[in-house]
Amino acid sequence: MAPGGARIAVLVVAVGVGAKLRRQLATVVMPLLQPLRACVLLSLIGGLATLRVVPHMRASFAKAGLTGIDLNKQTTRRLASGELVRPYEGVAVPEAMGAVSCAVYLVCLFLFIPLPFAQPGVPAYSDGAFPHAQLARLLCALLSICCMCFLGFADNVLDLRWRDRLILPLAASLPVLMTYAATGGVTTVKVPAAAQALLGLGGSVDIGALYFVYISLLAIFCTNAINILAGVNGLEVGQSVVIGLTIAAFNCVQLARWPEDSVLVGHNLFSLYVVLPFITTSLGLLWHNWYPASVFVGDTYCYFAGMTFAVAGILGHFSKTMLLFFLPQLVNFVYSLPQLALIIPCPRHRMPGYLPATDQLALSTVDFRPDELTTLGRLAYRALAALRAVHVRERADGSVAMSNLTIINFVLHVCGPMREASLTRALLGVQLASSVLAFAIRYPLAALLYDVVK
Amino acid sequence: MAPGGARIAVLVVAVGVGAKLRRQLATVVMPLLQPLRACVLLSLIGGLATLRVVPHMRASFAKAGLTGIDLNKQTTRRLASGELVRPYEGVAVPEAMGAVSCAVYLVCLFLFIPLPFAQPGVPAYSDGAFPHAQLARLLCALLSICCMCFLGFADNVLDLRWRDRLILPLAASLPVLMTYAATGGVTTVKVPAAAQALLGLGGSVDIGALYFVYISLLAIFCTNAINILAGVNGLEVGQSVVIGLTIAAFNCVQLARWPEDSVLVGHNLFSLYVVLPFITTSLGLLWHNWYPASVFVGDTYCYFAGMTFAVAGILGHFSKTMLLFFLPQLVNFVYSLPQLALIIPCPRHRMPGYLPATDQLALSTVDFRPDELTTLGRLAYRALAALRAVHVRERADGSVAMSNLTIINFVLHVCGPMREASLTRALLGVQLASSVLAFAIRYPLAALLYDVVK
Numbered sequence: 071m072a073p074g075g076a077r078i079a080v081l082v083v084a085v086g087v088g089a090k091l092r093r094q095l096a097t098v099v100m101p102l103l104q105p106l107r108a109c110v111l112l113s114l115i116g117g118l119a120t121l122r123v124v125p126h127m128r129a130s131f132a133k134a135g136l137t138g139i140d141l142n143k144q145t146t147r148r149l150a151s152g153e154l155v156r157p158y159e160g161v162a163v164p165e166a167m168g169a170v171s172c173a174v175y176l177v178c179l180f181l182f183i184p185l186p187f188a189q190p191g192v193p194a195y196s197d198g199a200f201p202h203a204q205l206a207r208l209l210c211a212l213l214s215i216c217c218m219c220f221l222g223f224a225d226n227v228l229d230l231r232w233r234d235r236l237i238l239p240l241a242a243s244l245p246v247l248m249t250y251a252a253t254g255g256v257t258t259v260k261v262p263a264a265a266q267a268l269l270g271l272g273g274s275v276d277i278g279a280l281y282f283v284y285i286s287l288l289a290i291f292c293t294n295a296i297n298i299l300a301g302v303n304g305l306e307v308g309q310s311v312v313i314g315l316t317i318a319a320f321n322c323v324q325l326a327r328w329p330e331d332s333v334l335v336g337h338n339l340f341s342l343y344v345v346l347p348f349i350t351t352s353l354g355l356l357w358h359n360w361y362p363a364s365v366f367v368g369d370t371y372c373y374f375a376g377m378t379f380a381v382a383g384i385l386g387h388f389s390k391t392m393l394l395f396f397l398p399q400l401v402n403f404v405y406s407l408p409q410l411a412l413i414i415p416c417p418r419h420r421m422p423g424y425l426p427a428t429d430q431l432a433l434s435t436v437d438f439r440p441d442e443l444t445t446l447g448r449l450a451y452r453a454l455a456a457l458r459a460v461h462v463r464e465r466a467d468g469s470v471a472m473s474n475l476t477i478i479n480f481v482l483h484v485c486g487p488m489r490e491a492s493l494t495r496a497l498l499g500v501q502l503a504s505s506v507l508a509f510a511i512r513y514p515l516a517a518l519l520y521d522v523v524k
Numbered sequence: 525m526a527p528g529g530a531r532i533a534v535l536v537v538a539v540g541v542g543a544k545l546r547r548q549l550a551t552v553v554m555p556l557l558q559p560l561r562a563c564v565l566l567s568l569i570g571g572l573a574t575l576r577v578v579p580h581m582r583a584s585f586a587k588a589g590l591t592g593i594d595l596n597k598q599t600t601r602r603l604a605s606g607e608l609v610r611p612y613e614g615v616a617v618p619e620a621m622g623a624v625s626c627a628v629y630l631v632c633l634f635l636f637i638p639l640p641f642a643q644p645g646v647p648a649y650s651d652g653a654f655p656h657a658q659l660a661r662l663l664c665a666l667l668s669i670c671c672m673c674f675l676g677f678a679d680n681v682l683d684l685r686w687r688d689r690l691i692l693p694l695a696a697s698l699p700v701l702m703t704y705a706a707t708g709g710v711t712t713v714k715v716p717a718a719a720q721a722l723l724g725l726g727g728s729v730d731i732g733a734l735y736f737v738y739i740s741l742l743a744i745f746c747t748n749a750i751n752i753l754a755g756v757n758g759l760e761v762g763q764s765v766v767i768g769l770t771i772a773a774f775n776c777v778q779l780a781r782w783p784e785d786s787v788l789v790g791h792n793l794f795s796l797y798v799v800l801p802f803i804t805t806s807l808g809l810l811w812h813n814w815y816p817a818s819v820f821v822g823d824t825y826c827y828f829a830g831m832t833f834a835v836a837g838i839l840g841h842f843s844k845t846m847l848l849f850f851l852p853q854l855v856n857f858v859y860s861l862p863q864l865a866l867i868i869p870c871p872r873h874r875m876p877g878y879l880p881a882t883d884q885l886a887l888s889t890v891d892f893r894p895d896e897l898t899t900l901g902r903l904a905y906r907a908l909a910a911l912r913a914v915h916v917r918e919r920a921d922g923s924v925a926m927s928n929l930t931i932i933n934f935v936l937h938v939c940g941p942m943r944e945a946s947l948t949r950a951l952l953g954v955q956l957a958s959s960v961l962a963f964a965i966r967y968p969l970a971a972l973l974y975d976v977v978k
Contacts, residue, residue: 127682130682130683130684131682133682133683134589134681134682134683135588135589136681169678172674173674173675173678173695176671176674176695177695177698180671180695180698180699180702181698181702183698183699183702183703183705183706184702184703184705184706187706187707200657200707202656202657202659202660202707203654203656205656205660205703205706205707206656206659206660206663209660209663209664209667209699209703210663212667212699213663213666213667213670216667216670216671216674217630217634217670219674220626220627220630220670220673220674220677221627223674223677223678223681224623224627224677227588227590227677227681228581228584228585228587228588229584229587229588230584241627241630241631241634244631244634244635244637245634245637245663245666248634248635248637248638249637249638249659249663251637251638252637252638252641252659253641253654253656253659
């Protein structure tokens, strides 16, 4: 074929594809975009509102005794004796201020409730045709998030015990669980093609009660995952924003790939409705929580963020994909296991240490004698040391100082001491890179395991 | 007819009525009783849980600085100087502990969510037949109540400004409003028969946006009504329990009167589901809040109680009747108006005063010179004094000490000083009597105004 002929063929194909896309846009995508546009608008307003309201509320939180000490700062302080201490380590910062972004987020989504159901240009629903199921899904998502905000704020104020970290998310996930039970939700899971052939199973298996255990564990994991990777200005909110953006990007990709699958479109739009105002209100909060933080976000925010992701993943039916977006948190958990399981000694705090002279953060260490560990502990220690996954300083008396097992310390082990803002940026870079990796895993992997990839 | 014949006739009628009642019981009422029975069981468990958990949480609330001073008690206290003060007025009591009953209530109703939809013996719903609308109603009720608990607790902790007392209930009532808007809820009101004839109107009139204003005002009224009639041990929770019991009694009467009207049955059952666990968890809290109170319930509880009543009334479609159950609160509001509108001077606190010598409460007064009031003020003062609706002590210099305009002071004006527990009992007696009055008004009045009374 002559070059001119090839060009014409490409043009014809392009026009054909363009026309098909336009048709899809007009009949399927455009009507859906109206509530989405309203959601974006409400989200922007919510973000600006959070940005404005947070500094106004600082005094109220401080007055109520909700303050935390930022250990990675130095200031000047006059003691009761009149003595001036400079540099004095640690400044008091209003704590639990994530509650403000929770409240703004909830009001935004409350106002949004009727919008997906009252689109201008779409005729009124005939009797019985109203999509009550979709309304119930939105309401039960909001109920779980709202309950998590209430219980999270109560935890922040009352400083409950560590076991409540497991019970509170469980209580807040009840609306999702129970609505699932009420509507006779399908508790089947798709079986990978290879397993179907190997185990002689059908395309999907009913795992019944196990599904409820899975949802509960997911809620507990998500809420605690963000809480555990914390302790540096802007890290809790920053990682949540990155995860939120990743979920939104995934939803957009799914919407673009399967615009004609109305069930999938419904799931991904729902997730966008829930996640978009979360991203903007979190950005409003991040502005004040970024180094040097003028507010702390508290457990309230971590619970709120985790539950928002959990309901988006569960009710948007992409919970396995969502777990991929928690890769750094999962790695942090696995890396921490030797200390969490007390195979290797675990100090009360594993935050990085502060170097006042250079205003930098350095890794924190734990001291122990390797020969006093159990066999399992010695094995773990030697493996970590051999892999250079930890910083180890050996002392003359046979004891060692090993860096604590968190990915914050790991980054400091790899890069050396750095300023707090750089550390947050580095960790958010890791989060972003792992989101890219998650996308790279998600599509080829799913294609490999299942026949149809959605 | 011979006496024997009359007896037989009565017997035949009785058997006939009995058989009809039994048929109704078997076909209509019994299937409904199963979720109701589960609700009663969950409510009892919730009540016991509140009773047990509240004392366990006292220390956490006190440690978080959530304490209030009970001014109507005396104790012994050693000052910093070593001096022993006896009697020392006022004891510190953990505050905002209504949050515990809120949390227990929410968990109870979360667990209840699937029960009205999964009745044993009833076949599974066929596709599309699931009552999603009823599920959405329950979820949106819980969402408003949960949001009110969150915002109420935040108000309690952060001590927000008075104008937030109007904004917070408005924000929390949004889910009910917006769900109403989403489902294209009917915004028509029934017109009394007389008005129909007079104004040439049909049986009902669409009041559109005004209906939304009405719902918002109702939420603000209910939450603040209980907050304002407060200040004596056990009064907030006590009056809420009486109102809750009155609503439950009304629902039962309606269920018994119209067992064959499925819409009305649905409304009243819904209200019972929401109110029953409220009554039991409140009773568990009242046990600790009764004189001498070992906990204070805080604004958290007042907001929670008010919003529970508001959603029961709005979504149960008996909001006008419910307002009748707030008679003492309405009377208190009208009686207070001259002071609230500043026609008559209003001191910062209008609580009764404490008499340490006899451990009694006496009315509190406000001092002013009648000749310095505005014309309207003088008129109000003279009317109140002439009606003996206030206690007045005239001084030689022309000024007067008038009892503050609250029904708490009014009861003390009528009965004289009394001990705190007796005062609470008297005020709860007033609340109970007004509930009886409300029933007496409701049925004959409705019969007079409308053709069919439901």
